[in-house]
Amino acid sequence: MRLPQLFKSQPFVLSIEIFPPKTADGDAALRRNLQTLIDYDPAFISCTYGAGGSTQDRTLQWCREIQSDFLRTAMSHFTCVGSTRDELLSWLDQAVAAGVENVMALRGDPPVGQEKFRTVEGGLSNANELVELIRQHHPNMGIGVAGYPEKHQEAATLESDLVNLKRKVDAGADAVFTQLFFVNDNFFAFRDRCTELGIEIPIVPGIMPITDFARIKRITSMCGTVFPDALATRLEAVKDDPQAQFEIGVEHAIQQCEELRAAGVPGIHFYALNKSDACQRILDATQLQ
Numbered sequence: 171m172r173l174p175q176l177f178k179s180q181p182f183v184l185s186i187e188i189f190p191p192k193t194a195d196g197d198a199a200l201r202r203n204l205q206t207l208i209d210y211d212p213a214f215i216s217c218t219y220g221a222g223g224s225t226q227d228r229t230l231q232w233c234r235e236i237q238s239d240f241l242r243t244a245m246s247h248f249t250c251v252g253s254t255r256d257e258l259l260s261w262l263d264q265a266v267a268a269g270v271e272n273v274m275a276l277r278g279d280p281p282v283g284q285e286k287f288r289t290v291e292g293g294l295s296n297a298n299e300l301v302e303l304i305r306q307h308h309p310n311m312g313i314g315v316a317g318y319p320e321k322h323q324e325a326a327t328l329e330s331d332l333v334n335l336k337r338k339v340d341a342g343a344d345a346v347f348t349q350l351f352f353v354n355d356n357f358f359a360f361r362d363r364c365t366e367l368g369i370e371i372p373i374v375p376g377i378m379p380i381t382d383f384a385r386i387k388r389i390t391s392m393c394g395t396v397f398p399d400a401l402a403t404r405l406e407a408v409k410d411d412p413q414a415q416f417e418i419g420v421e422h423a424i425q426q427c428e429e430l431r432a433a434g435v436p437g438i439h440f441y442a443l444n445k446s447d448a449c450q451r452i453l454d455a456t457q458l459q
């Protein structure tokens with residue numbers, strides 16, 4: 171089912187994001203974890219697209235499996251990195267042939283070792299151009315785009331980043347999925363500004379449960395996510411106790427999800443990092459659906 175129908179047919183759209191594992195053991199573990207999460211009836215599962223398009227084939231393989239074996243709608247992430255317009259179109263044709271009806275259209279990060287994003291000759295520079303390209307060639311494709319409640323790290327200001335988001339929406343996006351955040355008030359302020367700018371499509375908060383403080387610190391430093399001092403202090407105090415970190419992370423995510431749900435969000439997109447235990451605890455403790 172395509173994104174517009176998904177949001178029309180249910181009041182709350184739960185989605186889970188995975189990435190293609192690098193090993194057969196990783197694949198097997200992901201299959202077990204997905205089986206657990208499917209019981210919570212997610213509306214769709216999205217699969218990331220590795221930096222520089224490094225996982226193109228694996229991304230589509232997983233999307234096929236999500237649809238054929240797990241009987242869920244799949245969304246393939248897709249970036250402009252390192253590809254010409256023709257290569258992007260050829261990948262889109264492959265995605266359509268694989269039965270993919272939804273894509274997360276992204277510019278992508280610069281590949282490792284490259285400081286700034288570089289547009290390849292004959293390629294695209296920003297996600298709004300990718301949305302336009304997809305709409306031109308596959309008018310019925312469901313298209314998600316990224317939104318940044320705390321600003322994209324390269325944007326000069328939150329306002330200029332919002333103008334960019336509006337460009338992606340005007341180019342034909344169907345829904346916005348946000349970067350992970352830990353401070354709900356920042357999401358609410360972002361949502362209010364989106365409304366003022368006339369963005370009317372669903373804005374879905376992205377939640378990453380903290381299960382490993384060191385890993386989360388690495389991720390948040392890369393994407394500039396605000397980490398509340400009180401939460402950091404609590405996690406720092408148990409930095410040698412993985413189970414205690416997990417419990418604090420789950421408790422924080424439950425509070426976030428309950429508050430977001432009460433504030434009427436149209437769904438939650440979980441960055442599950444291929445695991446099921448934290449999402450399972452959060453979904454058991456909350457009445458999201």
Ligand SMILES: Cc1cc2nc3c(=O)[nH]c(=O)nc-3n(C[C@H](O)[C@H](O)[C@H](O)COP(=O)(O)OP(=O)(O)OC[C@H]3O[C@@H](n4cnc5c(N)ncnc54)[C@H](O)[C@@H]3O)c2cc1C
Binds near residue numbers: 218249278322326338
């Ligand atoms: C939900 C989600 C899923 C993601 N999945 C993946 C994935 O699978 N693979 C992956 O590699 N990365 C993924 N990312 C990360 C993403 O690729 C990076 O955040 C990347 O740096 C920006 O991508 P974008 O699509 O937001 O880019 P854009 O919307 O193009 O924005 C990039 C920057 O350029 C600015 N900008 C945009 N248009 C213009 C313009 N016309 N003029 C001037 N400035 C402009 C923006 O303000 C922003 O600072 C994901 C992010 C999110 C939030």
